Amino acid sequence: MDGLDVAELVERLGSDEDAVRKMAAFKLQSNIGDPSFTDVFISEGGLTNLRYLTLHASGNTLAYSLTCVSRLLEVDKGWDQINQDVVERVVELVVTHPLVNILRGAMAVLGAIVAHQRSPNAHSAQTESFGFRALKPAIAIYPQFLEKLVGSLSAADHALCANALHLINALMRDAITNDGEAEWPRFIKRLQDLGVIKAVYSLMQSNALQDLAHPLLEFQALMKVLLRKWRDVPVDLHKPEHRRALKAIHLASNPEKIAETVEDLEDGRDGKNNKDGKDKKHNPEKWRRLGFETENPGLEFEDTGYLGMMDLADYVRKHANILQKLLLEQSTLSPRTRCPIARASLAVTTILYDCFEVDGSDLDDTKAYLALETRSTYDKIFKPLILQWSRLHFAGLQAFSRLWKATGAEQEDFLKLVDLVRVLVDAVVSEVKRDTSIQEVEGMIQDYDCERLRKIQMENLQLMYEDTWAHHLRQVRDELNHEALQFMKEQRIRCLLQGAWFPNGQGLEHDSSRMAQSDVKPIQTLRYVKLSHNRRYLHYGDFDEKEDINPDLDTLQEKLDLSLVSSVASNISATTPDSNRSSTSTLKNIPKSSTTKITIHGYLPSSSRGGSSHHRTNHKRYPSKSTSANSHANKEEIPLLILYPSTHSVASEWLDGLLMLLGQQPITSETKKLTNLVAEYGLKIRLLNVRLDEPGPEAGEGIEVP
DSSP, X not given: OTTOOHHHHHHHHTOSOHHHHHHHHHHHHTTTTOHHHHHHHHHTTHHHHHHHHHHHOOHHHHHHHHHHHHHHHHTTOOGGGOOHHHHHHHHHHHHHOOOHHHHHHHHXXXXXXXXXXXXXXXXXXXXXXXXXXXXXXXXXXXXXXXXHHHHGGGOSOHHHHHHHHHHHHHHHHHHHHHSOTTHHHHHHHHHHHTTHHHHHHHHHTSSOTTTTHHHHHHHHHHHHHHHHHHHHSOOOTTSHHHHHHHHHHHHHTOHHHHXXXXXXXXXXXXXXXXXXXXXXXXXTTTTGGGTOSSSXXXXXXXXXXXXXXHHHHHHHHHOHHHHHHHHHHHTTSOGGGSOOHHHHHHHHHHHHHHHTTGGGOOTTXXXXXXXXXXGGGHHHHOOGGGGGHHHHHHHHHHHHHHHHHHHTOOGGGHHHHHXXXXXXXXXXXXXXXXXXXXXXXXXXXXXXXXXXXXXHHXXXXXXXXXXXXXXXXXXXXXXXXXXXXXXXXXHHHHHHHHOEEEEOOTTTTTSHHHHHHSSOOOOOOEEEEEEOTTSSEEEEEEESSOOSSOOOGGGOOEEEEGGGEEEEEEOOOSSOTTTTSOGGGGGSBOOTTSOOOEEEEEEEOGGGSXXXXXXXXXXXXXXXXXXXTTTTTTOEEEEEEEEOOSBHHHHHHHHHHHHHHTTOOOOSHHHHHHHHHHHHHXXXXXXXXXXXXXXXXXXXXXXXXX
């Protein structure tokens, strides 16, 4: 305002020369946003000249004047100059004028008029000048206004797109807030038919997001308001539109054709119609065959309201052939195994509603979002998929039907399938990026199989229950780990009770390198080892070849008293080369370049020391808890039995079996892996018996573990 003569500027706005008016309007647009300047400008009578330019100017002078008016309204000044003539003139400009700079200003003015808050003490004439009502007479004169407005969303000028979307948001908000129950749905339907959803969806996925962030976030919040408003409308079959929607759902299922096909299958006829002149009986399962629980479907929309009816009606209208084919397939199944399409549709509606957190939104949330606005948070803030609600609903319903067939579900499994589809939708919606196309999202939904969903479900359950029942889960895990260890101990000892064949170690260790350099094939006997039934002795014997039937304990000449065992030594590492492979890979033979050996050590009386000849090794030893150092103070530890397992699996079974039999912990990775697997599966089975919607335990209460 420094150095600017306001009175002279006002006088120039009223000049007869267009060049003078244009320059004055150009200077005015950069100062009109200053409240102190605005007060002086109004006191000098500038509003009259500005209004005249808005009604009669053209070209850049008109563009500058419209910008001045919009900025004046933003600081809540000049509302007394806004009347029906101004509104009609600006609407005319939007419809007929091609210049972008004029369209930008015109839409900004209309957006301010529609968004202006009405004073509760204002008289009726004033209220007619603001909001959507102020535009309705002009729109009646220019009915192509809305079409032109929606078309501006595809303009290359980002400022024009932003102003157009801001005006659309203002119109939607005013209609939802102030129009009657029957009026605002018609207006929203008109905008949808003109392609506003498709246009905004493209903008939300474009690279112009930063320039359009505010109106796009506002539109996204408005979509949630619409969804919530539709959900809150109860289904009332006394209303004609609700009755028509339900009737359309019934007719789209083609009940006559399906009934005739079923009768033909049951009666053995070749599709001939009933020609006896009798009226067809009323189908007692008219609505239950569509998947409703009762023959009073209106009551089943209680949770989803009119939103659930809209989704179901949209599905049967757009995909009638798929629905009829599905119902025809299910007509041959028992009622217990039929997929309840209607209930599934309502469940998918609820899942989408919860997934997009519709109840947690508000129009004022836009300001909070903008406080966090950075490029790194765009993918978290913007959810373009909410604009593809109908296609997501169809994809979710198709996934429900697919999973129903894949799992062989029955009616009592319905809630389990709902939980599975909820996991699917949450996983896909949280995984996709902002610019992911809806076709890719539909493909992702169809690609998820039951096994993958179960895995995600288990991970989610663990995270949720760890937050709610962390202390109790730790107790359950400790209990399951102990049970799993006892289970593996019994399994490993049973391997010893079953017995196994081992290569006899004579010459195997010392002569392996010499044999490998010559063509002489070593002659090697076999040793069969088996644990006695009382688990106190290891019986073994040497054989020239492996027999078809394993020897009995009575035929084994040698035995080892386990009470004499002091430790078990082995060169088996805790992590075998096959530990990270599949379980089948452990059945491969150990490479001949290395010899796996299990040495069972024990004590003999000192009188027999001279008779023992053995060499010491640097193998790791695992002492037995059953032997006492004091009781064997005068005895020397010697190898009592040496085993040479041929596979890593056998080595793991016998080494850990001997250790656990002697009261030690298992040390091989294969046994540890199996122990953890048993414990994890036990935890998952117990978690599956707890529903997601069950409340957590109160403070001080325990949890009953199934």
